[in-house]
Amino acid sequence: MRFLPQTDADRQVMLAKIGVPSIDALYGDVPKEKLLAQPIAGLTNHLPEMEVERVIGGMARKNLGTSEAPSFLGAGAYRHHIPAAVDHLIQRGEFLTSYTPYQPEVAQGTLQYLFEFQTQVALVTAMDVANASMYDGATATTEAVAMANRVTRRKKAVLSGGLHPHYRDVVVTHGHHTGFETVVAPLDAKGKEDLVAQLGPDVSCVVVQNPSFFGHLSDFTRLAEAVHAAGALLIVAVTEIVSLGLVTPPGEMGADIVVAEGQSLGNPLGFGGPYVGLFAAREKYLRQMPGRLAGQTVDVDGRRGWVLTLSTREQHIRREKATSNICTNSGLCALAFTMHLTLLGEAGLAKLAALNHAKASRLADRLAALPGVKLLNDTFFNEFTLALPKPAVPVVEALAKKRILGGVPVFRLHPAPEAENLLLVAATELNSDDDMAALESGLKEVLA
Amino acid sequence: MRFLPQTDADRQVMLAKIGVPSIDALYGDVPKEKLLAQPIAGLTNHLPEMEVERVIGGMARKNLGTSEAPSFLGAGAYRHHIPAAVDHLIQRGEFLTSYTPYQPEVAQGTLQYLFEFQTQVALVTAMDVANASMYDGATATTEAVAMANRVTRRKKAVLSGGLHPHYRDVVVTHGHHTGFETVVAPLDAKGKEDLVAQLGPDVSCVVVQNPSFFGHLSDFTRLAEAVHAAGALLIVAVTEIVSLGLVTPPGEMGADIVVAEGQSLGNPLGFGGPYVGLFAAREKYLRQMPGRLAGQTVDVDGRRGWVLTLSTREQHIRREKATSNICTNSGLCALAFTMHLTLLGEAGLAKLAALNHAKASRLADRLAALPGVKLLNDTFFNEFTLALPKPAVPVVEALAKKRILGGVPVFRLHPAPEAENLLLVAATELNSDDDMAALESGLKEVLA
Amino acid sequence: IEEPLIFEMDVKGRSGVDLPDVPQHKERLGSLKRKGAIGLPGLAEPQVVRHYTKLSQKNYAIDMSVYPLGSCTMKHNPRLNEKMARLQGIADLHPMQPVSTVQGALELIDTLAHWLKTLTGMPAVAMSPAAGAHGELCGMLAIRAAHLAKGDARKRILVPESAHGTNPATAASIGYEVDPVPADERGRVDLAAFKAKLGPDVAGTMITNPNTCGLFENDIVDIADAIHGVGGYFYCDGANFNAIVGRVRPGDLGVDAMHINLHKTFSTPHGGGGPGSGPVVLSAALAPYAPLPYVTHGANGFDLVEHDDGPDGPKGSFGRLKGFHGQMGMFTRALSYMLSHGADGLRQVSGDAVLNANYLLACLRDELTAAFPGTCMHEALFNDDFLEGTGVTTLDFAKAMIDEGYHPMTMYFPLVVHGALLMEPTETESKIGLDRYIGVVKGLAKRAKMGDAEYFRGAPYHTPRRRLDETLAARQPILRWKPEETKQAAE
């Protein structure tokens, strides 16, 4: 077998050195009746590489990839063009096959890019500090709520009706089982909610999203002031990080914690994972932050270098008193993110964001002109909500039959009657005018 | 522009240091009327990465790839499964973006794999020494003839009728223009030729191929003896290097020079290039060999290491007295070759060869049973010749319409009447039973 | 050669990406158009490629040599897996496409689930957890949900002292009280102490098996029976599944929930810290509480269940744990690995992993000091007795490995062994490679005993940086680049 270097001859020599007759003899501590004598039934035996390619390739061919069809799907995961250099570089064995950089002498590469990543995340969100990544936007959000609970010593989170339903659900799940209360605002499809009335002395945090799940852009400055006045923290989630090339960052609106989904930069859609959660906060809350941190220091020769730091917040040191149980994070996805953002730079990110906005704005004009279709957004970045004259789920299915991936029905994520006719439509730099024309005419036909 | 790091501000500072007002001013030696003032017309301006992908991807989609259809094409280029590790590793920047290893201190990686490559080529062909690669099998063949001419101080090459027509044509072209005679034996579709009668005191070499272009296997031992007795060299070409996992190597049959196409190991079909020419010879002819050689030596600290050696044979030292004008060779293709062969090892190459033979043998049984189809081979490795009841070119076109790549018509490479109905069919480890059934029934229909 | 930070290579206006011109459009940003610059540096592509190439060259990796980190299962990561994860039709799938357009993807998840269930002998698996610790959370939430469904919340979780930090952290994060169980002199859970702690308020136990001392818990069936006897559940930390895959099914041992680190046992790359993937197999008792979403077989093929009556509902999932459906990229890699090995190969995997660890143990036990007598499972544990009186610490010893071309072993873990050195070679090391490693370790041990403490205290010598000041980093945290701070430090 190609991955197993020992031959039977090797094994015999090694067993002799150990002083046992067989590999099975090394399993003496396993209760005899629990030790299997044969390969487990019901599974195939080892396959050549080309056969594995056939099996998995066969599965892949049963799907309709977004690169094969006009695609306007968003709802927290966005298809962007990833420069070829990114995927090439993250596959370098020294990145791909290295472990968490606990030994800084042999991990300065990883540590330096994490330090750069943290800086980029802090800059883009306009926050003081950022960690070295979480799993994804949803889990970062619930970590942020837990952190707010610790900081404020309160146990009630107010969740916006514009928050991504998955993020909301993950927070609600955690709240339900770990003992904090969640107040979920009604679905805010029109971007009009005001959460100030929800504040109270027991509220630890308010969680909002910008652009919202429905695409609306909001200025949270006033909300932040009210939240702070009530002794709570404002948590702002960003599901489309590219927006921050064009949109006022949460840090400038008074956010205390910013969480985000970083997939848009450097990471493929990949059917939903692995993605990379971004987590940034005000410096004063640093020691309550979850996750890993790379910090600058000097070595014994006085040279600048980097180490993992403040690990007394973490589970491997602090155990049951840790700020989070997170261990493995999204290192390689963070690397892809930071590479893509380094390639873009200030000018590139701004232009990418402008391009996304332009594409979506032009698409919105076209689709809003269709009979019976209503655009719910006054503002948006690269995604907006349409109210259709009929349920969105079958519309999207009908479009898929035409090989058009026409958007995400809100009902898919929030199966409630008021969501039934709502369709989220996103456009990115990858959508051509032909794509848009295909969606326009496809939608027209399906709605006719 | 993404690949150009200088900004206009940089350029101004640099021009000031140089002391000229503009970049144009640096072109003062160009006759004024020859210096273009504007970008050349008729070409597009710079494109984003995603647009380039669209343009080239669009061209790619107009083709029918061999991975999308049952494919039985050979004739000197073979589709094999390349382990994923090979393509991953050859793309490491330290291999991909390095130059010819003229500075051994910073090129031990390249030099060591070339030394390993040379050893593998010598072992597989059963020859004494091998060089560090040529462009491809055809150019290696003509270099071998030129070498034989130098060694024997004669100027007449006898070319087998079983030699790949491209190899033959390249040698003939060289002979025609560089002043050596070429005697081309008639097309040997049945593998029955005997070249001994062609020998004479002016013959420098006899060039044969094994398996032949038509797939036949021949024992050249007797021919070698006759060639040597006549004071000439025997050159054996191998177009399918995988065959040597199962077939007696040329070195054991008395070859003086072995040339081969190395594409089959590690290198994709790629519409014909880049490939890698292999070149091996008896040690006594070493100093007449063309091409680069990596040799073992020691460094100033006495440690084993490698350098390019015997470069007094080469153009950059020897200029017009060089054994060849070759400079850039097929370094990275040689790397892919050596990696694939290292992964295979002795056991893997033998099994791969056996598998190829088995597939082809089974396919031959099926196709030879079709009405009107005649198998011309008693012996073959993974490719054989069929005599069809009608011209092969339109048959192959008709199969292509059914999305079957059914073989290579001999007429395509040698447009002569006697070749018209001949079809070369190859099978490799990648051909499934379904592929074979598709060809069998497709051919049956087309011939009906 | 020093490599600056990207921020120190900034040239204003430069970019490593070209983009088409922005077409005419109506701006719809309301008042939220960003004002002022972000502060991101501008680099061209060649500079970016070099930067990351040079950073990578400062790392150690499995691709270079033995990576004997105990508890981490640093095995070979086949490149085929990377290729499979990048296929069109996998990498380019949006998670919210209509399920009719992702039947192959759901089939892949279902196939992987089948392998995981079959290999563990468990009836159900939750696929969405993003990593091992996230899987622990998933399993513990299932346990909590099961208790809640019976109207019996319970408070305590028994966790051995030798456990990974994630175990107590997870249990505590959802409000459980962590009750530590001591190890006995054999490096196993002290069964008597364990039983003594049982009671009606015990929700369950979290036990790693094989445990972090590299030993199989031979009382495991008694432990399972005992916890079940008080109505608790048995959570097994599956980090060390590599030792037993294909040979022992956790389901046969009475396990109720176990996460499987696809990035350990099933070779998805560690990537410098992630991403991972931590599916959790569940017993029949816990299966009803598995989180959303999950794949089912429907009339028209595969279906994806994304909603139910929620955590407050009468029965059903404990809710949602993560955005979308799980780490599909890691699923693809893991399935590629599993298909490559097959049932026969996976059995050989565990056998060779255990063989290799025991070979290390046998070859090193005379020069180092084994923490426990007898054979081990997939990792060999030593204490620092052999360094006594040498002035060399476990840390020094481990750092000296670096100059010899090896990554250090795991140090000071598990906590139950003094100055622990935990070595896990995995099955992908060859005998030749192990012999070379053994030679180096023995040589260093001899050198330490010969009284060369000075040398060890200074190691490593040949790395880009040596012995970084971790105290300074924590006392005066610099967690991002700012022009003045970094310049100062660089001077």
Add this chain to the structure above:
Amino acid sequence: IEEPLIFEMDVKGRSGVDLPDVPQHKERLGSLKRKGAIGLPGLAEPQVVRHYTKLSQKNYAIDMSVYPLGSCTMKHNPRLNEKMARLQGIADLHPMQPVSTVQGALELIDTLAHWLKTLTGMPAVAMSPAAGAHGELCGMLAIRAAHLAKGDARKRILVPESAHGTNPATAASIGYEVDPVPADERGRVDLAAFKAKLGPDVAGTMITNPNTCGLFENDIVDIADAIHGVGGYFYCDGANFNAIVGRVRPGDLGVDAMHINLHKTFSTPHGGGGPGSGPVVLSAALAPYAPLPYVTHGANGFDLVEHDDGPDGPKGSFGRLKGFHGQMGMFTRALSYMLSHGADGLRQVSGDAVLNANYLLACLRDELTAAFPGTCMHEALFNDDFLEGTGVTTLDFAKAMIDEGYHPMTMYFPLVVHGALLMEPTETESKIGLDRYIGVVKGLAKRAKMGDAEYFRGAPYHTPRRRLDETLAARQPILRWKPEETKQAAE
């Protein structure tokens, strides 16, 4: 860390590849079934991945830093090009598929041909040459064929002394007598000497422009006129096309044939020595003799002409130069590069390449000694006058660059300059990067002048190997592994 040869890691029977079982079949090998073992080593995949990873780590590459090899145009190799060359529908095309199934491939070749012809202002291009030297052969064969067609074989080729070795080697390989032309004191072809050598037996001349001194041949039009005046042809070595692409069209200068190194000007990777690709643009006079095959536009799309009446025929191609159709993989990469830059970008490429070289020249000319006065084109040439009396040679100086993190510049070439140091930075170096490089070169020059010859003679110090014995290698050639020889040497 030492890395053994693969042969020294052999374990019998081991393989890094799994293959399906060989099905039943009739053996058809006649008497030719191989007897006995080949002697190839057996390694598993993990060991193979490590071996090549570790070998790669002993190399220098563009991806690491400046690679200032004059004459070699070591510019950034975009990864997009690699991705494009690996597309399904390109990488998996067989060269002998029916042309109806490869219309996109022929379109690609035709598009690239259009770019090459347009950029050079030439009416035709031969695409099949595999590298620069192969392109030279192609061009010279076209010249020879053109003369032969007129019944006038001719004998002599005029080649400047500063030429690349491939020029005389190529001319000689097809039977021409190489007549060297001296350089004048300005580093250009001595026009008078050139004219003096002209005569009716001169078949043509081979001139590199910009030349190997990094200078534009300002008499180039006169040279072209002169050679045409005697019925000869002008072959231009296009190795230095990067200096003028988009700004000067060789066709406008009277060139009859010029090869274009796609692996220089158009960024296809050098790959440690290849593969390259060397299409040859041809004037109207030579176009009829272009080799087979070539792409044409037919009624049903693109066509591929693979045969004509042959080299002995009355008119038409000079024959076939290579198997199949050329370096398609390199064509794809080069087209990807050209489309990325466009007509505007390519003009900036040459401008920045020349700017960078002149910046080096301007910054270094006071510390080193420039070979010629004035500005240069894309490479800066120095002689070793600045080392006079220091005891440091050009070689020593270049080797000392290595410890500073740089690949040495080209040394002792061109031959017309004493102790030449030829530096070609290319356009993909940033000003910041050049400034750092300049600082290092100046620092070394100062150090040499301060009398530290001992240091230079020992350099490099920090490489895997130092100053290898090339004489020994040539005197007692060891060109392959054999158990005894290599063991001995390793001891």
